[in-house]
Amino acid sequence: MTTDHAAVTSDHAAHSGHDPADIDKHVRVYITVFVALMALTIITVAVSYLDLSTPMAIAVALFIATIKGSLVACYFMHLISEKKLIYAVLAITVFKFVALMLLPVLTHSNGYWVPEEHTPPAATAPSPHQ
Amino acid sequence: MEIPYAFQERRDTGLTNGKIGIWLFLASEVMLFGALFASYILIRMGAPSWPRGDTVLDVPMATFNTIVLIGSSVTMVMAWASLMRRQFGKFRMYMGATVLLGGVFLVVKYFEYTHHLHLGEYPRTNNFFAVYYTLTGLHMLHVIGGMAVNAYFWGPGAKLYKTNPVWFTQRVEHSGLFWHFVDLVWIFLFPTLYLL
Numbered sequence: 001m002t003t004d005h006a007a008v009t010s011d012h013a014a015h016s017g018h019d020p021a022d023i024d025k026h027v028r029v030y031i032t033v034f035v036a037l038m039a040l041t042i043i044t045v046a047v048s049y050l051d052l053s054t055p056m057a058i059a060v061a062l063f064i065a066t067i068k069g070s071l072v073a074c075y076f077m078h079l080i081s082e083k084k085l086i087y088a089v090l091a092i093t094v095f096k097f098v099a100l101m102l103l104p105v106l107t108h109s110n111g112y113w114v115p116e117e118h119t120p121p122a123a124t125a126p127s128p129h130q
Numbered sequence: 131m132e133i134p135y136a137f138q139e140r141r142d143t144g145l146t147n148g149k150i151g152i153w154l155f156l157a158s159e160v161m162l163f164g165a166l167f168a169s170y171i172l173i174r175m176g177a178p179s180w181p182r183g184d185t186v187l188d189v190p191m192a193t194f195n196t197i198v199l200i201g202s203s204v205t206m207v208m209a210w211a212s213l214m215r216r217q218f219g220k221f222r223m224y225m226g227a228t229v230l231l232g233g234v235f236l237v238v239k240y241f242e243y244t245h246h247l248h249l250g251e252y253p254r255t256n257n258f259f260a261v262y263y264t265l266t267g268l269h270m271l272h273v274i275g276g277m278a279v280n281a282y283f284w285g286p287g288a289k290l291y292k293t294n295p296v297w298f299t300q301r302v303e304h305s306g307l308f309w310h311f312v313d314l315v316w317i318f319l320f321p322t323l324y325l326l
Binding site for chain 2: 045
C-alpha cells in the first residue's frame with residue numbers, strides 16, 4: 001500500500017470516529033460480545049429443556065433472542081454510535097414492524113378471530129318481498 | 131462524471147451513499163421478514179394444534195448452525211477491523227473464514243432438508259413445514275447472497291483496495307452490515323421455529 005493510501009485511510013478512520021488506536025478496544029468488545037452470544041445460545045437451548053408453560057417459554061426465548069439481537073445490532077453493526085439519520089430510518093422501521101407484529105395478536109385478543117366451531121349461524125335477512 | 135459522496139461523507143448527514151443505501155435496504159428486509167413472522171404468528175395462533183419445534187426438528191444441528199453463524203459474524207467484523215488497521219493479509223484471512231463458515235451453514239442446512247424430505251416432510255405436508263421451509267428457505271437465500279458478495283470482496287473486488295482503500299473498507303463494512311442482519315434474523319428464527 002502506498003503512503004498516500006495510508007494517509008487517506010487514517011484520515012477516514014479519524015473522521016468516521018474509528019481511530020486505528022481505538023480499533024484494538026473495539027476488537028476486545030467484539031470478543032466479549034461473541035462470548036456473551038455463545039453463552040446466551042446455550043442458555044436458550046437449556047431453558048427449552050425446562051418444563052415451562054408455553055407462554056412462559058415463548059416469553060423467555062424471545063427475551064433472550066432480543067438481548068442477543070441487540071448485542072449484534074449495537075456492537076457488530078455499530079448502532080451504538082451511528083448517525084442521526086440512520087436512527088431516524090430505524091425508528092420508522094421499528095414503528096412499522098411493531099404494527100405488523102400487533103396485527104395477528106390484536107386479531108385474536110379483540111375477538112375478531114372466530115373459530116369455525118363457534119361461528120354463529122348466518123342471520124337470515126328478511127326478504128324485501130315479505 | 132464522478133458520483134458525489136460515493137465514499138466521502140456528506141457534511142450534513144455524515145453519511146455516504148452506500149451507508150444510507152444499505153440501511154434503507156435493511157429496513158425493507160425487516161419488513162419482509164416481519165411480514166412472514168406475522169403470518170407465522172397468525173397461522174400458529176389459529177391452528178387447533180401445533181407441534182413443538184424440538185419434537186419435529188433437529189435442535190443439535192440448528193444449535194451448531196447458530197454457533198457457526200455467530201462465529202461468522204465475528205470473523206466478518208474482524209475482517210473490517212483488519213482493514214481499519216491496514217492489515218490486508220488479515221482481512222483476507224477473516225473474510226475467507228466468513229465465507230467458509232457460511233458454506234458450513236449451508237452444508238448443515240442441506241443435511242437437515244434432505245433428512246426431512248426423505249421422511250416425506252414437504253412444504254405441502256402441513257402448515258408447520260410450510261412455515262419452516264418458507265422462513266428457513268428465504269433466510270438461506272440471504273446467506274447465499276451474502277456469501278457471494280463477501281467472496282467477491284475476498285477475490286476480484288479486493289483490487290479496489292490498491293486504488294482506494296477507504297472506499298473498499300466502506301464496502302466491506304456495508305456487506306458486513308448485511309451479513310450481521312442475516313445472523314440477527316437467524317437469532318430469532320432459531321428459538322421460534324426449533325425450540326417453541
